[in-house]
Every structure is written in structure tokens, then in C-alpha cells.
Amino acid sequence: MPRLSVVIPVRRARGQLRECLESVLTQSFTDIEVIGVDDGAPDGSGLLFDEFAARDRRVQAVHLPSGAGQDGRRNAGAERAVGDYLLFLEGNFVLLPGALRAVADRLEAGDDPDLLLFGHHRRPFRGRPRPTRSLELLRTLPEDRLTLAGHPVLLDIAPVSWNRAVRRTLHEGEKLVFGPGLHGERMYAVQTLAAAGSVAVLPIACVEHRGRRGLPVETDGPEPADGTAPHRLVDAYAGLMEFVRDRPPLRPVRALLFDRAASELLAGYPSVTRRRRRYVRSVAAFHRAHRPEEHRFAAGAKGLRPRLMGGGRYAALAALDTVLALRRSLRAAPGAVRARARRTLSTRYYWWQRRLPLDPGLAVYAAYWNRGVSCNPEAVFRKARELAPQVRGVWVVARNQVDSLPGGIDHVVPGTRRYWQVLARATYFFNNVNFPDHLVKRAGQIHVMTHHGTPLKIMGLDQQDYPAAAQGLNFDRLLQRVDRWDWSVSANPHSTEVWARAYPGAARSLEAGYPRNDVFATATDERIAEIRAGLGIRPGQRAVLYAPTHRDYEAAFTSRLDLVRLCEALGPDTVVMVRAHYFYEGAGLPEHPSLLDVCEHPRIEELCLAADALVTDYSSVMFDYAHLDRPIVVHAPDWETYRTVRGVCFDLLSGRPGDTPGAVSTGTEELARILLDGSWRSPANEALRAAFRARFCPYDDGRAAERVVRQVLLGEAAPVGGRA
Structure with a gap:
């Protein structure tokens, strides 16, 4: 039986998961098992678990039916664990060198406490690692065995699953489970504190928390947009109080947890954008049902008394100036004036064309910065003529390349009136590099990045650490261009991982092979x-x-x-x-x-x-x-x-x-x-x-272009290498 069980649940972490797994498996402490869990990860993250399990007997790959959710993935991993202690890790985080050895040594020195809390670093997206308040708090605590009742400051340690080692007998004996929704992990973390008869601390950073674009941690989706998130916090705390109420030995922490819940529910009132009366009634019902008899509110904290922060009227201080001051030199050349006028007219024409309906039968193709008809876009274009003739293709070609075009190719030259028209009206866009920044993606338009090579050299955001590779790159603009992608064509699983890491965004991977290689x-x-x-x-x-x-x-x-x-x-x-x-x-x-x-x-x-x-x-x-x-x-x-x-x-x-x-x-x-x-x-x-x-070359069958056409233009079967 291993000493430590490390559970890694994933939903979409293809670009970061390899580094995460390697950070665990290369630790100096080796008495571990690693349980990777996915539920039909759309980016094929689960394939990496299979790869690592095939070469390292300590790894177990668990594939759940789609829709299990974060709670289902974590619970499934915990159910299969046989180690003395459970640790959880997100697929885009890493364990720092020596972390598991430090954890194991502290557990032994603490005579196997029910719970061990350890520190972490936070690394923002495109940033450097930073110290955290949780780590600072851990350094203030004694190394003796602690309890929540005796040290309420433990509640201020980040309530997450990946900064603690939970004794498996505690997890199973108290029937600890992750609940669904936004607060399921948080309530699990508080339950471990409440139920632990002994808590030890390890005041060093063991995990590097790596932020992702737009989401600090992996989730199944965005927070609800219906204004119900605060209401769900009421339900989550109600579940926590029921957990404590059903366990008489936990009575000493009931008032402490209720006070924390009441404080957070009060603080959450300003964020309630809908159904405020319902929220107030829910909180009042929570108070009646779960307030311990011995609990006393702190002075000035009774009930919900929303206050207007800095009320009064906010008058407009100034209007935005919508007219640009054009400074023209008296010696300005007439040609420059005309060119500027053309650009202004083009901008206005493009704006007007974007107000017209999209053409579902129009696709725009380009390759290598408009150098002609070639590479993956050409292979897709020719296969589309065969399989989807209802979608006509127009190529964007630089003026100096027009004479070299093959016969029968409909094309537009950048900057012309028809160029702006097709950009505004087309439904499909294929390119092996990014389209220019002036392209505005409309709702309903579908962009396919075909790429033009399997990466050996580092690409995209990975270039930030290599000045020679990053010459002239504006990474903020790069991310804006990546946000236009709907599909990212991949030649092989290696490319899928690299693209996911180098170009983080919402694009779906299309592991079809490279069409040009057909x-x-x-x-x-x-x-x-x-x-x-x-x-x-x-x-x-x-x-x-x-x-x-x-x-x-x-x-x-x-x-x-x-x-x-x-x-x-x-x-x-x-x-x-x-x-x-x-x-x-x-x-x-x-x-x-x-x-x-x-x-x-x-x-x-x-x-x-x-x-x-x-x-x-x-x-x-x-x-x-x-x-x-x-x-x-x-x-x-x-x-x-x-x-x-x-x-x-x-x-x-x-x-x-x-x-x-x-x-x-x-x-x-x-x-x-x-x-x-x-x-x-x-x-x-x-x-x-x-x-x-x-x-x-795993998809070497001559049908890559067909897979792209069927998936994107015809909406048919998923690609051979991954999940749509």
C-alpha cells in the first residue's frame, strides 16, 4: 500500500498535463500512486493518463462517462485510492521539487495527523511565481498538533483540495465527499478541517498554482450568468452545517463555522444582482435552521443591512471626444492624403458590410501571409470543392502573387472593396497563419487555424522566455488573434499538447492530421x-x-x-x-x-x-x-x-x-x-x-483534408485523434 495517493482530475488540461504528471512522477519520494481521472475530456487529456499508465505502474487512468463534473472526477479518484493519505492536484498545476519528500517527512514527524496543510506559490498567467497569504499564515502557526477549535485561523488558509494531505481513514470514516457546483471543493476543504482530530502544518511551498487564461483553476464552465451564484453559497453552507450537526464530536466548531458562514453571506449581498428578496429570505432561513444556541453575533453584525457605499448621484464629468484632431502638414503629398482617405472609406465600408447577414456558402482561405494557394488551406479547399461544393472558396492573395495563381481560383487582393466584403460576409475562415488584426470576427463566423508544421522549436507564449525567438512578437495581440480560433488542426498528439500550451484559448483541437500530407x-x-x-x-x-x-x-x-x-x-x-x-x-x-x-x-x-x-x-x-x-x-x-x-x-x-x-x-x-x-x-x-x-504520423491515411471538411463544413463525424 503506497504512502501517498495523488489524485489528478482533469477536464481540459492537454497543454499542461504532461508537465503536471512529470512533476509528480519525478519526485525523490516514490512511494506513491497517481490516479488520473477524466470524464470524456474534449481535448483528449485522458489520452495522456493512458500514455503514462502504460510506462509507469504507479499511474492509474480512470475514464468516467461524460458529464461526471469536477465533483465526480475527484470523488472517483478518491474512491480508487489505497494510500495512507490523499492529495489532490489540478492538471495545470505542478508539484515543486522535493514536495512529496517534505510532506512524507512531516507526516512521520507529526505521528500521522489526520490532516496536513502545506503552502503554495501562485503563478499568474504570463507572470512570475508570487508568495501567498496562506503560506505566510502557515509560518505563524506552531508545529504542534492543532485543531480548528483551538486555532480558528486555519479557516483563513486557502480552502482548496490541493494544499492538504488528508488521511484516507478520515476521508472514508467521515464519508467526506466533494459536492457539486462552484463551492463543492471549498466545502470539502472546510469539512476536512472540521473533522480532523489533529492538524499539522508544513510552512513551505509544495505546489505551484498556475493561473490559466480567464480561469484561475480548471472548471467545467463559467459561473452562472443568472445571478444565482450567491444563492448557491447559501445552499453550500447549509450542507456544511448539516455535516457538522450530524457529528456530535464536531459540536465545538459549530459556532465558529456558523459565524464564518454568516459573515460571508452578509458580504455576498452586494453581488446579488437578481432575486435579492429571495436571497434575504434564504439567509434568514439559514440562520433559523443552523444558528447554534450558544452563538452570539459580533457588535453591529446582526442581520442583513445593505449599505450604500458612497451613495449619491454620479454625474458625467466629461464626454468622450469622438472626433479625431487630424493634423495635416501643408507639405503633405497628395498621394498620402488619398491613401488616408481610402483607408477611412475602407473602414467605413467594412463596418457597413458587417451589418449585413453572413453568407453560409462562403469560405475565405489564405496561406503564409497571402503568398498564394498552398499548404493545409489548399488541401482543405480542394477537398471542400469535392465534398461541400455548396461552400465556395475565395482566396486572399497579395497583389504581387496574383500572376502565379493556378487557373480557376477565385481570389481577392487585400485592401480592395471585395476583400472587405468577403471578410465581413464569409462564414468560414481557413489559414495556416493568423489573419490580420483588422479582421473583426462576427458572431457565427468559424475560424480554422490549420498551422503549417509540427513543432520542434517552441512556439507562441512559450517564446516569452527566449528573446531571440520573441523578436517583434506582441503577445497580447497574439492572444487576441488566438481568441478568434474555433478549431486548431493538429497533425499528431504532440502538436495538440504544444498548441494547447502555446496558444491558450477556447479553440477545439481537431486531431485529423495535416491535410497537405494527404x-x-x-x-x-x-x-x-x-x-x-x-x-x-x-x-x-x-x-x-x-x-x-x-x-x-x-x-x-x-x-x-x-x-x-x-x-x-x-x-x-x-x-x-x-x-x-x-x-x-x-x-x-x-x-x-x-x-x-x-x-x-x-x-x-x-x-x-x-x-x-x-x-x-x-x-x-x-x-x-x-x-x-x-x-x-x-x-x-x-x-x-x-x-x-x-x-x-x-x-x-x-x-x-x-x-x-x-x-x-x-x-x-x-x-x-x-x-x-x-x-x-x-x-x-x-x-x-x-x-x-x-x-x-499516427493519422497517415490520406484523409486528413476530408476529416477537416466533414467536421467543419458538414458537421459530421469527430476527427480520428480526439474528441470534438
Whole structure:
């Protein structure tokens, strides 16, 4: 039987749950069991419990029917616990290093008290850890065994489930349960204090309370908007007083708890926005039913006497100035004046168009900051033509890219009148990057972020700790753009976790695979031969695609390979295709008969199909190429610099199955040897590639675009990888 049972109930914590679980399982104190509970978590959080349970026998995954709620998840975890003490932890919190050892030592030193209270740090969303009042109070208490009756200040310690260790015999003997609703956890915490015959304190921080966007803790939904929250507090305290009344040994704390309840119910009166008379009657009934005979109100605290705080009339002190003072220089160019007038007219036209009804048969597509028709949005667009022809698609394309558009593509140029019209009237929006800030999302519009790669490097809010990665990023605006998303397309479970953490918002994950990679499952040998011939690759000639990534700390493309020496070493029977990142303007490649510059080729998917092997450093193309089950060589001479300056999600060069896709080189001669001696496709590297594919290409069936179209445009089945 383990000493400690750690119960982790989750509803939506996919992006943070891995770190939470690792913070528990890597503790120096190991005599534990971990019980993870979900009830059909819509983001697939429960899948992580299964993953950890498969590799660590201390973990138990519990999956409840949907709708169990916070109370159901916590109670189910407690029911399955067999440890001496119960601890609860939220899926987006972490245990601090050494926490469980400190808890276990304090329990032993305190001769196994019924309850142990420990401290926590609070880390606001996008903030640094801060000390808490609860921790300060714990430091003022003696280390002796305490009781609530003797130390009422214990009620001022945060009444939550995750800052205490509850002896399981107390939990079961007193039939402690979490109640439903907003106050269920709070009342459970007070019950543990009331019922405990002995309380010990540990005045150190054991938990880091991590705030989430808009919600400090995980909940099943927002607080009720009908003004009934204060009424529910009356019911919760009534349940608490009944719990105490039914247990005669708890009589010494009845007056204390009633006084706390009366004080809070009085303080809650100003927040009652509806049914105030009903609230007053409910509180009066609570007083009649639960006020102990020996209780005496403090002076001036009798009854509900709402006071007007600072009454009187508030007159308007000033009106907002709605007219902007336009300061025009006498030397202003006529063109600048006209451009400003056009912007004003466009803004007004866009405002007027947003007052018109949405067009349910109109979808807007864009990719790579309007650089053309490509990537995941294109694959969705073409599949939508087939499966949902009633939804016509219009592409947003920069003016300088219009001439390169394929035939039959309806498009608009940013800034034109029709551009503002389609933004205002379309129902569906697909993009692999964010739409501009000037787009105003209307009620009823559906935005799909398709993304354009599986993340190795850190992304989104995770970039805050990496200055080189965060150059030019405004994180407040980023979050505003994220708030427009309804769906976030994911290529694999790894991406789902990273997107949830890096882009916290209400978007639902659509684990469908990347639509652009469907071609890897559907391309025929004839099509591949056609692509190779178009690139000038001879039949029988080996083609190696070298596709390095962008480095935020470099302004121009720098090859980490001596390309001429590589081509000379490989000989004329191998052609090396070089594809620099599209962020760089011109790669400046050397001349060589075996060197093929494909930097301007419009489709990276075709280059992958043409290649017999991929050589890359840290580019996300490796995850796409893995679908083809062809050799991948990681050329990483500057890995330590890149991971330190840019930041990464996992150790690409660890050599562990699932992390490293194949052979690794750090110099030109070493890469040439790998490609010449056969080790690029050795059995060992084939095994690494298989594990890499299993982790990052789980939905490789050529139907990702179909899943997106059916889910978003047709409202049909949920995606293969998660729950809608």
C-alpha cells in the first residue's frame, strides 16, 4: 500500500498535463500512486493518463462517462485510492521539487495527523511565481498538533483540495465527499478541517498554482450568468452545517463555522444582482435552521443591512471626444492624403458590410501571409470543392502573387472593396497563419487555424522566455488573434499538447492530421516519376533533399554544409536539392552540376516525393517527410546553440526512439560517409524512423483534408485523434 495517493482530475488540461504528471512522477519520494481521472475530456487529456499508465505502474487512468463534473472526477479518484493519505492536484498545476519528500517527512514527524496543510506559490498567467497569504499564515502557526477549535485561523488558509494531505481513514470514516457546483471543493476543504482530530502544518511551498487564461483553476464552465451564484453559497453552507450537526464530536466548531458562514453571506449581498428578496429570505432561513444556541453575533453584525457605499448621484464629468484632431502638414503629398482617405472609406465600408447577414456558402482561405494557394488551406479547399461544393472558396492573395495563381481560383487582393466584403460576409475562415488584426470576427463566423508544421522549436507564449525567438512578437495581440480560433488542426498528439500550451484559448483541437500530407499517401509511382523528371532528375539517380530551417538570430541563409564538397564526395549519381527557408531572400548557392536550387519551387510536398532521402537540421519538414517512410538524416552541427537560443520542445538528438528519426551528422565529411556507406538506411536507423513515424504520423491515411471538411463544413463525424 503506497504512502501517498495523488489524485489528478482533469477536464481540459492537454497543454499542461504532461508537465503536471512529470512533476509528480519525478519526485525523490516514490512511494506513491497517481490516479488520473477524466470524464470524456474534449481535448483528449485522458489520452495522456493512458500514455503514462502504460510506462509507469504507479499511474492509474480512470475514464468516467461524460458529464461526471469536477465533483465526480475527484470523488472517483478518491474512491480508487489505497494510500495512507490523499492529495489532490489540478492538471495545470505542478508539484515543486522535493514536495512529496517534505510532506512524507512531516507526516512521520507529526505521528500521522489526520490532516496536513502545506503552502503554495501562485503563478499568474504570463507572470512570475508570487508568495501567498496562506503560506505566510502557515509560518505563524506552531508545529504542534492543532485543531480548528483551538486555532480558528486555519479557516483563513486557502480552502482548496490541493494544499492538504488528508488521511484516507478520515476521508472514508467521515464519508467526506466533494459536492457539486462552484463551492463543492471549498466545502470539502472546510469539512476536512472540521473533522480532523489533529492538524499539522508544513510552512513551505509544495505546489505551484498556475493561473490559466480567464480561469484561475480548471472548471467545467463559467459561473452562472443568472445571478444565482450567491444563492448557491447559501445552499453550500447549509450542507456544511448539516455535516457538522450530524457529528456530535464536531459540536465545538459549530459556532465558529456558523459565524464564518454568516459573515460571508452578509458580504455576498452586494453581488446579488437578481432575486435579492429571495436571497434575504434564504439567509434568514439559514440562520433559523443552523444558528447554534450558544452563538452570539459580533457588535453591529446582526442581520442583513445593505449599505450604500458612497451613495449619491454620479454625474458625467466629461464626454468622450469622438472626433479625431487630424493634423495635416501643408507639405503633405497628395498621394498620402488619398491613401488616408481610402483607408477611412475602407473602414467605413467594412463596418457597413458587417451589418449585413453572413453568407453560409462562403469560405475565405489564405496561406503564409497571402503568398498564394498552398499548404493545409489548399488541401482543405480542394477537398471542400469535392465534398461541400455548396461552400465556395475565395482566396486572399497579395497583389504581387496574383500572376502565379493556378487557373480557376477565385481570389481577392487585400485592401480592395471585395476583400472587405468577403471578410465581413464569409462564414468560414481557413489559414495556416493568423489573419490580420483588422479582421473583426462576427458572431457565427468559424475560424480554422490549420498551422503549417509540427513543432520542434517552441512556439507562441512559450517564446516569452527566449528573446531571440520573441523578436517583434506582441503577445497580447497574439492572444487576441488566438481568441478568434474555433478549431486548431493538429497533425499528431504532440502538436495538440504544444498548441494547447502555446496558444491558450477556447479553440477545439481537431486531431485529423495535416491535410497537405494527404498527397504522400495518394501519390502514384507515375506521379512521382513525373515530378522527378520535371526537376531534371535522371532515372536511377539518387536525389537527396537538403532543407535547413530558419534561425531567428541570423539575417541571411547560411549553409551548415560545404555543398560543393558534399556533391563531389557523393558523385554524379546523386543530385542534392537545396531548399532554404522561405524567410530568406535568395540563398546564394554555389554552382555545381549535381546541385539543384529548388528554393523557389512552389510545393515542398513535391520535393519530398522526389527525394530518396531528406537531410535537415531542425525543420518541421522532417515530420512531414516521415510519412513517406524514407531515410532521414539530421545534420545538426549547432544543436546546442539552437536549443539554447531558440528553445525546443524535445531533444531531437537524444537517440531515443520517437525523438531521433535516423542517422545524425555534424560535419560535411560525416554526412557524406553516412550517405555512402549505407548507414543512412541501416536497420538501426530504420527502427528509429519507425518509432518517429509512430509518434508523429499516427493519422497517415490520406484523409486528413476530408476529416477537416466533414467536421467543419458538414458537421459530421469527430476527427480520428480526439474528441470534438
